[in-house]
Amino acid sequence: MNKKALTETDIRTKFITPAIVGGDGTKWNVMTQVREEVFFTKGRVIVRGKTVKRGEAKKADYLLDYKPNLCLAVVEAKDNNHAVGAGMPQALEYAEILDLPFAYSSNGDAFLEHDRTGGSAVLEREIPLDQFPTPDELWQRYCTAKGLKPDEIAITVQDYYDDGSGKAPRYYQLIAINRTVDAIARGENRLLLVMATGTGKTYTAFQIIWRLWKSGAKKRILFLVDRNILADQTKTNDFKPFGAAMTKVTNRTVDKSFEIYLCLYQAVTGTEEEDNIYKQFSRDFFDLVIVDECHRGSAADDARWRQVLEYFSSATQIGLTATPKETKDVSNIEYFGEPVYTYSLRQGISDGFLAPYKVVRIGLDKDLDGWRPEDGQRDKHGQLIEDREYNDRDFDRNLILEKRTAIVAAKVTEFLKATSRFSKTIIFCENIEHAERMRQAMVNANADLAAANPNYVVRITGDNSAGKAQLDNFIDPEKTYPVIATTSQLMSTGVDAQTCKLIVLDKRIGSMTEFKQIIGRGTRINEDYNKLFFTIMDFKRATALFADPDFDGDPVQIYEPRSDDTVVPPDETSEDDSTVSEGATSYGDDCHDASGDDGDNRGDPPTKYYVDNVEVRVATERVQYLDEGGRLITESLKDYSRKTVRKEFASMDEFLTVWNSAEKKQAVLEELATKGVFLDELADQVGHDFDAFDLVCHIAFDAPPLTRKERAEKVKKRNVFGQYGEQARAVLDALLQKYADSGITSVESLEILKVDPFTQHGTPVEIVKLFGGKPGYLKAIRELETELYRKAA
Numbered sequence: 001m002n003k004k005a006l007t008e009t010d011i012r013t014k015f016i017t018p019a020i021v022g023g024d025g026t027k028w029n030v031m032t033q034v035r036e037e038v039f040f041t042k043g044r045v046i047v048r049g050k051t052v053k054r055g056e057a058k059k060a061d062y063l064l065d066y067k068p069n070l071c072l073a074v075v076e077a078k079d080n081n082h083a084v085g086a087g088m089p090q091a092l093e094y095a096e097i098l099d100l101p102f103a104y105s106s107n108g109d110a111f112l113e114h115d116r117t118g119g120s121a122v123l124e125r126e127i128p129l130d131q132f133p134t135p136d137e138l139w140q141r142y143c144t145a146k147g148l149k150p151d152e153i154a155i156t157v158q159d160y161y162d163d164g165s166g167k168a169p170r171y172y173q174l175i176a177i178n179r180t181v182d183a184i185a186r187g188e189n190r191l192l193l194v195m196a197t198g199t200g201k202t203y204t205a206f207q208i209i210w211r212l213w214k215s216g217a218k219k220r221i222l223f224l225v226d227r228n229i230l231a232d233q234t235k236t237n238d239f240k241p242f243g244a245a246m247t248k249v250t251n252r253t254v255d256k257s258f259e260i261y262l263c264l265y266q267a268v269t270g271t272e273e274e275d276n277i278y279k280q281f282s283r284d285f286f287d288l289v290i291v292d293e294c295h296r297g298s299a300a301d302d303a304r305w306r307q308v309l310e311y312f313s314s315a316t317q318i319g320l321t322a323t324p325k326e327t328k329d330v331s332n333i334e335y336f337g338e339p340v341y342t343y344s345l346r347q348g349i350s351d352g353f354l355a356p357y358k359v360v361r362i363g364l365d366k367d368l369d370g371w372r373p374e375d376g377q378r379d380k381h382g383q384l385i386e387d388r389e390y391n392d393r394d395f396d397r398n399l400i401l402e403k404r405t406a407i408v409a410a411k412v413t414e415f416l417k418a419t420s421r422f423s424k425t426i427i428f429c430e431n432i433e434h435a436e437r438m439r440q441a442m443v444n445a446n447a448d449l450a451a452a453n454p455n456y457v458v459r460i461t462g463d464n465s466a467g468k469a470q471l472d473n474f475i476d477p478e479k480t481y482p483v484i485a486t487t488s489q490l491m492s493t494g495v496d497a498q499t500c501k502l503i504v505l506d507k508r509i510g511s512m513t514e515f516k517q518i519i520g521r522g523t524r525i526n527e528d529y530n531k532l533f534f535t536i537m538d539f540k541r542a543t544a545l546f547a548d549p550d551f552d553g554d555p556v557q558i559y560e561p562r563s564d565d566t567v568v569p570p571d572e573t574s575e576d577d578s579t580v581s582e583g584a585t586s587y588g589d590d591c592h593d594a595s596g597d598d599g600d601n602r603g604d605p606p607t608k609y610y611v612d613n614v615e616v617r618v619a620t621e622r623v624q625y626l627d628e629g630g631r632l633i634t635e636s637l638k639d640y641s642r643k644t645v646r647k648e649f650a651s652m653d654e655f656l657t658v659w660n661s662a663e664k665k666q667a668v669l670e671e672l673a674t675k676g677v678f679l680d681e682l683a684d685q686v687g688h689d690f691d692a693f694d695l696v697c698h699i700a701f702d703a704p705p706l707t708r709k710e711r712a713e714k715v716k717k718r719n720v721f722g723q724y725g726e727q728a729r730a731v732l733d734a735l736l737q738k739y740a741d742s743g744i745t746s747v748e749s750l751e752i753l754k755v756d757p758f759t760q761h762g763t764p765v766e767i768v769k770l771f772g773g774k775p776g777y778l779k780a781i782r783e784l785e786t787e788l789y790r791k792a793a
Contacts, residue, residue, distance in 0.1 A: 003080040003108060012036070012061065012077045015108035019129040020062070020075070027134045028064055035063045040098065040171045042352030045525070045532045048640075048678045052532050054352060056674040060094050061087075064135070069160045069174055072138045073102035075111075084126060085112040099175045101142050119145025148185070155185035158215035160207055161241055169207065170353065172343040173200055177207045179340045180318065184212060189316045192336035196345040197322040197520025198354055198496075205290055205320060206238045209260070218288040218316065222261045224308065225292045231262045233496075234292075254280045261286075265308060278308050290318045306335075322520060323513040345516065345523065354523040360537045362411055363620040366401060367392040367540070371614065379609040386607070392508065392540060396430040399609050400437070404616040408506055408539055409441035411618065415502065415537060421449060423501035424474065425484045426521055430507045432461045435486040438506065442484055455481040461488060477529050498526040501534045509542040638685065638699055641677045645700035648675065652701040659693060660789060666745045672696070691743060693789060712740040715787045724780070728770040731761055732784060739788065747781065 006014070021030050028034050043057035062075035074094045076087030087105035095103040095116055103114040111127040119141065127133075133141075143153055158181070160169070169177065176193055183191055195201045205223070212218040223239075225231045235248055239262065246260035249267055254277055268278040289312050309317055319336040322345075348354035373385040380402075390399045416423060427442070429435040439459040443450040450456045460467040460474065460482075473479040477499045488507065500522045509515045522534035536543065649655040662668050669679060669692055679692050686695055686705070694705035706714075721732050734757050739747050746752055753764040761767050771777040 006080060006108075008077055008079040011079050011106075011108040015129065016062075016075065016077050016106050019106075019111070019132050020064070022132075022134075023130070027132065032068070033065050033135060035065065037061065038063045040094075041350075043674075044350055044352045045356050046674075046676045046678075047356055047358065047533045048676060048681050051678040051681050053673055053678070055676070057352065058094065058097070060098075063098075064138075066135050066139050067157065067159075068162070069169065070157065070178070071098065071100055071174070072135070072142065073104060074098065074100055075104040075106065078105070078107045080108050082107050084110050085124075088112055088114060088124075098171055099179070101145070102138055115141070117142055117145035146182075152185040155212070155215045155217045156182055158211040161210045163241070169203070170200070172341075172347075172351075173204045173207070176204050176341045176343065177211070180208050181211050183340055184217065184316055190336045191317070192319045192321070192339045194321055194339045194342040194344075196343060196348045196354060196523070197517065198524040199322075199343055199348055201292070201320045201322070202234055202238045205292070205318075206241075208318070209288070209290070210241070212288060213259070220259055220261075220286045221288040221290070222263060222286045222312070222315075223290050223292065224263055224265050226265055228264055230292060231264050235262050252277050256281070256285070269308060276307075278311060281312075283311060284314050286312050286315045288318070289315045290320065292320050293322075309335075323516040345519070348523070353525070355525045355531065355533050357519075357522060357534045357536055359543050360415070360535060361541070361543060361620070362537065362539050362618055363541070364404060364407065364539065365617045365619045366404060366614070367395065368619050371399075371401070373611075380612045381610060383607065383609060385609050385611070396434040396437075396506070398607065400434075400611065401614050401616055402437075402610065402612040403614060405434075405437050405441045406445075407616050407618065408504075409438065409445040411539075412442065412502075412504055412537060413445040415535070416446075420501075421446070422480060422483055424497060424499050425502040425504065426497065426500055427484065427486045427504040428507050428518060429486055429488050431488050432459075432463055434506075435459050435461050435488050438486045442486065446484075449483075453481050457484040457486070458482040459487070460485045477526055496524065497521050498524045499529045499531045500524075501531060503534065503536045505536065505538045505540055505542045507542070508540050515542060638682070641682060642700050644675050644677050645672065645696055648672070649700070652697060652703060655696065655700070656789070660786065664748050665692070665785070666748060669745070691788075693744070708743060709740045711788050712736040715784070718787065720783070720787050721780075725770065727761055728780070731758065731767055731770060732780065734758060734761075735781075735784060744785070744788070747784070 003011070017030070017034070017036075020028050020034060022028070038060045039057045040060060040063075041058040043054035046053050046055050060074050061077045062073075063071050064073040064075065065071050074091050076091040076094070078086045084107050085105050086107065088103065091103040091105050092114060094100075095114070101115070101117045103116065105112045106129075108129075110129060111132055112124060113127055113133075114124050115122070148156065156178075160177075172195075176195065180191055180193065193201070193204070195204065209218075209221050209223070213221065223234065225234065231248055235246065239246060239260070242260045245258060246262065247255060247258040248262040249264070252267060263278075269276055289309065291309070317336070345354065349356050370389045370391040372389050373387060375387065377385050379385055385399075395401060395404060412425070412427065416425065427435075427438055429438050436459055439457055442457045446456060455470060455473070458467050458470045458474075460471055462468075467485075470482050470485075474482050474485050475497045503518065503522050505518070509518070519536070522536070525532060645655070649658065659665065659668055672679075677696075679695050682695050682699060683690065686698065687707075689707040689709065690698070690705045691708045691711060694703070694707075694711075697703040698705040715736060716733070721729050724732065735747050735752070738752060750764060752758065753767050758764075758767060761770070768774050768777045771780050
């Protein structure tokens with residue numbers, strides 16, 4: 001057998017897999033311990049203009065499990081024309097991402113091992129095929145390196161909950177669960193998990209609790225939340241397997257006969273001592289306390305959550321949050337310690353588990369320039385307006401410019417009409433009164449749909465029971481109404497709006513924590529309802545917080561149209577708008593307190609002025625988007641494509657070599673698409689008559705493009721198919737015409753032979769016979785392609 005002639009797949013089947021499972025099959029169990037070609041990310045969602053595609057997902061050749069959900073090693077394979085260690089860089093990259101202790105590379109001759117445990121004197125070593133380690137050998141080496149004792153190992157190997165449906169934790173959830181369980185097994189008692197909104201924190205918490213509970217390491221568990229809907233959702237969804245062992249504390253009564261307690265912290269605490277019913281439990285009643293969304297209360301020294309935690313200080317405590325709070329007064333890390341694991345918004349977008357987003361920034365003239373009343377000017381109620389400069393800190397708080405509200409509603413409506421008027425939309429306002437005025441303005445701007453269904457636009461705020469009753473309908477993907485929700489604080493957290501496609505910011509946001517939470521309302525992906533990305537429309541420069549170093553998930557696009565421009569982001573920005581204010585600062589301490597849902601709470605409320613006769617206009621709009629590395633860029637689609645192609649191909653000659661050697665040109669185009677080079681979008685700008693080859697060469701290497709028709713005519717003039725019979729030449733001429741009409745990918749498909757004019761020459765089988773059979777036909781197609789691209793344009 002000539003190993004050099006074998007494909008990578010052959011090398012895996014014939015040499016690597018048999019070496020892993022052992023000659024007698026007694027090493028790794030191929031059914032339960034060996035997983036091949038494992039995709040562990042989804043592939044980043046790439047948005048360019050109107051085109052949305054997924055990039056390439058990360059795939060490991062082998063993952064080796066000691067037991068389900070306890071993976072020990074990754075193996076990367078190469079064909080035998082590569083060295084034994086050629087796959088090691090990729091194996092190490094995947095081992096780092098997946099938090100695995102061992103990485104291997106093989107070409108079918110031997111294995112190269114890299115020990116990441118830190119417990120081996122030799123970091124890398126070559127291993128003969130027949131000496132690949134067994135599961136028990138790797139597990140023992142791992143436990144020894146970690147210093148795990150027998151009682152700690154018993155907890156570490158405790159099974160996950162499995163409902164038999166085949167649902168498995170995502171790779172980052174596995175890391176979070178395993179690291180947390182391992183740390184608790186080793187005796188750590190304060191842990192912090194940071195996971196972006198929409199990445200399954202509650203499911204992660206469930207598996208942690210399940211494994212600790214089933215192993216007997218923890219017997220009574222308290223799960224604290226700060227919103228009733230979160231407790232109810234947790235009980236009926238992720239925590240349902242706990243069954244009769246679980247209870248939710250209600251009516252301020254305590255029943256000590258359960259093992260798993262779900263609790264709204266407001267239900268067990270209060271300003272009066274008799275309201276602190278958590279003290280009905282002994283201090284050592286719980287041995288595990290988990291605090292969901294711990295940034296909202298437990299970080300502050302004087303918070304009521306902190307009082308509960310300190311009362312149960314003997315328990316192991318885990319904080320869960322998407323946005324750890326770190327200020328001079330409040331700190332999650334000071335209390336819980338450094339995060340045991342962090343899965344950021346940026347990583348979630350990069351992996352394709354979270355939706356990317358465009359940003360439309362709209363600057364209104366009065367927001368940017370301020371406004372000063374004329375001498376003696378009164379508002380619509382006859383109040384004399386205080387003579388001073390008013391700015392966006394005042395608008396919709398103590399100065400209401402009614403035409404400002406109307407123009408915001410008009411721009412939001414313009415966007416929805418240009419995209420979809422039934423895209424779920426959340427409009428964040430300064431306070432409840434502002435949310436009500438915005439509801440009215442949106443109703444008037446969408447009078448036709450609001451008349452057809454009164455729930456087309458609703459206000460969902462803390463004081464509005466009718467609006468809150470519509471919250472479940474809003475977040476239900478199967479319910480059409482409500483479509484648009486106006487709010488101030490109530491919907492900024494704890495709302496799983498899977499199909500929300502537009503978030504409007506018409507409130508000042510001074511807190512990075514609140515900003516991330518609001519962005520998180522749109523980051524969930526729901527492919528069944530075509531929700532792969534969303535748009536943020538920003539009227540208050542809140543997205544200046546993108547420039548804050550604490551922000552970890554930049555947008556795919558930011559758009560700032562001028563007053564006469566469409567509000568829908570174009571496929572590229574103009575050169576005049578190609579810079580971003582990277583130095584934009586976040587709002588300082590003088591920003592309003594965003595913690596409440598009722599506007600100003602700072603002493604006596606200021607006088608409010610209602611002005612209905614001051615014009616407000618759009619001054620600026622801008623769009624930006626993310627590159628594949630998660631960096632914020634403003635360059636045009638052409639510039640981005642040029643850089644990306646040149647990164648892949650150093651010269652036009654190199655591109656020509658790859659193009660001409662490709663068995664199918666479509667494979668080259670698909671590879672470019674995974675990098676964000678979308679030829680359909682480029683064709684919109686350059687022209688639809690050009691071949692994909694010419695688009696790439698023109699954009700990336702400044703080659704003058706030829707149309708498909710011009711290329712086809714050049715081939716015809718060269719009369720290069722004289723060796724074929726008359727009927728075969730007629731088929732090739734028809735293929736050239738199809739190329740001229742629709743491009744090279746149609747020519748490469750055998751399906752083309754089933755349509756006119758080819759049916760005039762017979763069935764596909766009969767046509768192929770004109771060339772002496774399928775190999776001869778495919779050879780003719782390759783010759784045709786060679787002639788089409790013989791000379792660079």
